[in-house]
Amino acid sequence: MNFILVNIKELLQVRTSASKILKGKALQDLPTLKNAWLHIENGIIVDYGEMKDFKIDSSIKSIDCTGKIVLPTWVDSHTHLVYAGNRESEFVDKIKGLSYAEIAAKGGGIVNSAQQLQETSEEELYKQSKIRLQEVIAQGTGAVEIKSGYGLTTAAEMKMLRVAKKLQEDFDLPIKTTFLGAHALPKKFNGNTKAYIDEVINKMLPKVVNENLADFIDVFCEKGYFELEDTERIIKAGKKYNLPAKIHVNQFTSFGGLQLSAEENVLSVDHLEVLTDEDIQHLKKSTTLPVALPSCSFYLGIPYTPARKLIENDLPVVLASDYNPGSTPSGNMNFVISLACIKMKMTPEEAINAATINAAFAMQVENEVGSITKGKRANIIVTQPIHSYAFLPYSFGSNHIEQVYIKGNPQIHNS
Numbered sequence: 001m002n003f004i005l006v007n008i009k010e011l012l013q014v015r016t017s018a019s020k021i022l023k024g025k026a027l028q029d030l031p032t033l034k035n036a037w038l039h040i041e042n043g044i045i046v047d048y049g050e051m052k053d054f055k056i057d058s059s060i061k062s063i064d065c066t067g068k069i070v071l072p073t074w075v076d077s078h079t080h081l082v083y084a085g086n087r088e089s090e091f092v093d094k095i096k097g098l099s100y101a102e103i104a105a106k107g108g109g110i111v112n113s114a115q116q117l118q119e120t121s122e123e124e125l126y127k128q129s130k131i132r133l134q135e136v137i138a139q140g141t142g143a144v145e146i147k148s149g150y151g152l153t154t155a156a157e158m159k160m161l162r163v164a165k166k167l168q169e170d171f172d173l174p175i176k177t178t179f180l181g182a183h184a185l186p187k188k189f190n191g192n193t194k195a196y197i198d199e200v201i202n203k204m205l206p207k208v209v210n211e212n213l214a215d216f217i218d219v220f221c222e223k224g225y226f227e228l229e230d231t232e233r234i235i236k237a238g239k240k241y242n243l244p245a246k247i248h249v250n251q252f253t254s255f256g257g258l259q260l261s262a263e264e265n266v267l268s269v270d271h272l273e274v275l276t277d278e279d280i281q282h283l284k285k286s287t288t289l290p291v292a293l294p295s296c297s298f299y300l301g302i303p304y305t306p307a308r309k310l311i312e313n314d315l316p317v318v319l320a321s322d323y324n325p326g327s328t329p330s331g332n333m334n335f336v337i338s339l340a341c342i343k344m345k346m347t348p349e350e351a352i353n354a355a356t357i358n359a360a361f362a363m364q365v366e367n368e369v370g371s372i373t374k375g376k377r378a379n380i381i382v383t384q385p386i387h388s389y390a391f392l393p394y395s396f397g398s399n400h401i402e403q404v405y406i407k408g409n410p411q412i413h414n415s
């Protein structure tokens with residue numbers, strides 16, 4: 001495939017060389033070219049420029065983008081999109097006033113999803129997950145991290161990760177997998193968290209590594225789930241196998257998990273709906289990336305990650321969806337961007353940076369995606385004709401994406 005997008009109203013996130021993680025004030029800098037062209041060959045961005053310097057080559061197909069904005073696809077660095085069935089009954093419980101913890105105590109929550117997943121065949125799990133992946137691609141996602149954690153047995157955790165790996169093989173976009181065996185304590189362990197962590201580390205992890213099923217490791221560090229000592233054991237076990245850690249932490253409580261994660265310099269700390277000044281100081285001493293999941297805050301009605309506070313402290317921000325059946329039954333990154341602007345008071349520039357280039361760093365695909373850079377994959381979004389890029393987060397709930405290219409291949413086929 002060799003084609004040129006021409007007359008692009010504005011080409012966003014144009015970066016000439018390997019970029020750095022954007023922190024503090026730098027998050028506001030979104031480099032763009034107005035009235036631009038973009039040349040894609042063999043699935044790769046080969047060149048771009050302004051129309052005034054464009055030299056027509058009639059041997060190359062050109063696609064007119066008058067009035068349209070072009071940007072790199074969203075990078076979703078935190079999802080659980082491989083899962084079985086749904087949890088609408090808990091949704092109704094939630095409407096009636098039950099909290100996340102009360103629903104879990106009633107037998108709902110993660111263990112409910114684990115039960116469904118254990119009873120679902122690998123083929124069926126793949127079928128359900130593929131539909132979700134196709135859905136988010138059509139919504140503009142062009143790289144995705146997928147966690148296990150709804151298996152909670154060796155066989156079921158490996159089933160999840162194999163499904164994620166098959167998605168990686170069948171779809172030509174960067175997919176990274178994370179082993180989250182320590183997501184919740186299975187009932188059969190009768191409250192014995194230590195015994196389960198032993199099993200995760202000594203039984204599950206070696207098998208996962210042996211079959212090359214995971215790029216990262218994760219643990220739900222939260223009261224009622226896993227404590228600091230469990231979290232530390234998981235991070236250290238990951239290090240032994242060269243799996244960087246991405247930690248679920250500070251979703252409901254700040255009790256030292258962030259300090260621990262930052263001191264271990266994990267790749268990312270995700271959620272952070274509850275974030276103390278002390279936590280911020282620990283983050284400042286590390287290279288750990290803070291990842292906000294605003295759709296989870298929206299759905300559960302919990303605080304939003306204080307992005308402004310992170311930015312004022314010269315820290316980076318990453319935005320991701322957290323697509324999962326319990327706390328965030330949506331993987332729509334456009335909605336994430338809207339929430340970041342509307343609820344977290346991020347500017348459109350900050351939100352777009354946080355969901356593209358910074359997010360690429362949070363899943364270690366910064367050399368492949370996240371910006372319009374020569375040599376990167378041509379994973380790009382073409383909008384409908386719109387007034388400006390701020391219109392994307394502003395017009396929340398509407399779809400303004402006309403086409404999504406993955407490695408230069410159009411993904412939306414209008415009949």
Ligand SMILES: N=CN[C@@H](CCC(=O)O)C(=O)O
Pocket residue numbers: 109110113220248251296322324325326327328
């Ligand atoms: N908080 C932990 N894990 C998921 C939700 C899990 C669930 O409720 O199924 C999350 O990131 O929100």
Ligand SMILES: [Zn+2]
Pocket residue numbers: 078079080248322324
């Ligand atoms: Zn999550």
